[in-house]
Amino acid sequence: MCWKKRPKRSALTIIACAVVYVGAVNLLALYSMVKSYNSPVSWVQRFGHLYIGKPDTNNWTCKGLRYSTIPLPLTALVSFPGSGNTWLRHVIQQATGVATGSVYSDVGLKRDGFPGEGQTNASVIVIKTHSLGPDERARYVRAILLIRDPFDALLSEFNRRHGGHKGYAGRVHFQKNWYDYIFGTAGDWYDLYHDWLTFDGPLHVVMYKDLRENPSVELDRLMKFLGVSLSHKEKFCVMNNYEGNYRRGGKSASVSDRYTDYMVYMINNYKRKLSTELGHYLNKSNIRIS
Template identity: 45%
Template sequence: MSLQQQHHHRPPPSSPPHRTHALQQAMLAGGAEQPPSPPHEAPKGLRAAAAGGRGLELFRGGAGPPRRARLHWCRPLRFLATPGPVVALASFPGSGNTWLRYLIQQATGFYTGSVYKDYGLLKNGFPAESVVNGSVAVVKTHESGPGARAPFARAVLLIRSPGAAIHAEFNRQSGGHIGFASPDRYRRNRGKYWQDFVAEKLITWKKTNLDWLLHFQGPMHVVLYDQLVTNVEDELRGVLSFLDYRPSPAALDCALSRREGIYKRRRRALPFDPYTPAMRASLRRGEEEVMAALKGLVSAQAPTTVVSPTTSGPAPVEGCEDKCGR
C-alpha cells in the first residue's frame, strides 16, 4: 500500500499552549504586512538579488558554468518579535525538510531553525541554523525518541515514501544537497554497501515516523511529501494555518512564484534499477506499517482533515528528482 494523500491535525490531550498567533503578532510588531517588496539584504552577507521566477540567481565566472546561486526572498527575513511555542519540523532525511523550510521562510518572512548546524545551509538561505527556540517559525529535526521530542510543544511531520527518501539520502551523502551518487557507489562491495544502506535506513525511516506519530503528545500536522509536490499551494496553506499564520494573497503568490529555490536535485535516470524485488517488498511493508499508524490516528481522533485518497507510484528509480533537500 502506498502513501495515501491525507492530512492529520492531532489535537492536544488537554489544552497545551497555543501559538497565540505569534506570527501575526510579530508581523504587527514590525508594522502591517506589506506586499512583497524588491529583494532585500539578508543577514551575514546573504544577499537576495533581483526577483526571479525561480527565486534564485546563478553566478557565472566568465563563460564557465554556474558556480553558485543566490536566493531571492519576498521580504527581509527576521526572527519573531514575540516568540511562540517551539514547533518541530520533523522528518526522515531526504524527505524535503529543507524545501519546506524554504517555502515557510518565503511565505512568512521569518527564519526557520534547526537542531543541526549545517554550514552549507547557514551560508545559503538559512541563517538560523542551530536555533532551537520560539523565535523561529519551525525547527528542523531528523531525530526521534523522548529527548528529541522534549523541546517541542507542537510539530509538523513530513513523510515521504521510504524508497524515494532513502534514495535521496544516499544521493545527499554521496553528492551533497543537490548532487548524485555515482553508479559505482551502488556496486561497491558487490552491491552490499547499497543493500546494507537501504536496510539500515528503512529501520530508521520507520522508527522516526512511528515515534513522532505515536508518542508526540502535542498538536501535530502531518504533511505527505507527494501531496506537497502535487499541490504546493494548498499544502503550504495547511502548514501556515497550523502555525497560526495567514499570509496575504501577495505574500503567498510571491512564495509560490519562487517555490523552487536552490535545493532541487535534477532528474537523472540510472541505467539500472537500484532496488531489487526483495528490497522493494521490504520498503512496501515498512510503508504500510507507518501508514497504518497514521490511519489509526486519523480514525481515532478529531478533528481531522482527509484529502481525496490516491495512491502514489513506486519510488522513482532515478532517485530524488525534485525538492529533496535533507
C-alpha cells in the same frame, strides 16, 4: 558626464566610468539586503561579499527574512533525511518571512539561504530534526511531520551522502554501499514516524506528494497550523518561488533500477505498517503513503 560621447576617450576615463557603474550596482544591492533592520544576516555577512551585476537576494524574494522578536512556540519540523525538509523550510521562510532553525549546523545551508541553521530557540518558526525518542519530542510544543515515500526518500538521502545536496551518488557508491545502506536504514524510516505519532502536542502531517501536487492547498493548511495569515499577493509570491534552490538537476535512476525484489518487499511492509498507524491517527482509513 561619463557617458557623453566624445571624439576621443582615454583609458582612465573608461575605467573610472566602469568603477562608478559597479559601485552604484553594489550600493543598490546592499540597500535591498539591509533595508529591513530585522534581517538576521549579520553585518559581517552583509559586507563580506562583493556583488557585481546581479546580486544573490534569494532570501529576500517575498519578505525580509528575520528572526522573530516575539517568542514562538517551539515547533519541530520532523522528517526522515531525503524527504524534502530543506525545500519545505524554504517554502515556510518565503511565506512567513521568519527564519527556520535546525538541530544541525550545515555550513552550506547557512550560507545559501538558511541563516537560522543551528538555531533551536523561540526566534525561529520551525526547527528541523531527524531525531526521535521521548527526550527529543519533549523539547517541542508542536510538530510538523513531513512524510515522503520511503523508496524516494532513501534514494534521495543516499545521493546526498555521496553527491551532496544537489548531486548524485556515483556507480561505485551503489556497488559498494547501497546494499548495506538499505538494510541498515530502511527500518529507521518507519521508526521515526512511528515514534512521532505518539507526540502529545498538536501534530500536523504533510505528505510530500501532496505538497508537490497540491501546493496551494497544502500551503493553506500549513500556514493555518502555524497561525500565519497570507494575503493573496503574498501567496502568489510564494507560489512563484516555490521550488527553491536545493533541488537536484538532471535525472536520477528509477526505483526499479536500484531496489531488489527483497528490498521492495521489505520497504513495502514498512509502508503498510505506517499507513495503518497514520490512518488510525488521522481517523481516515484511506491514507496511503506514495
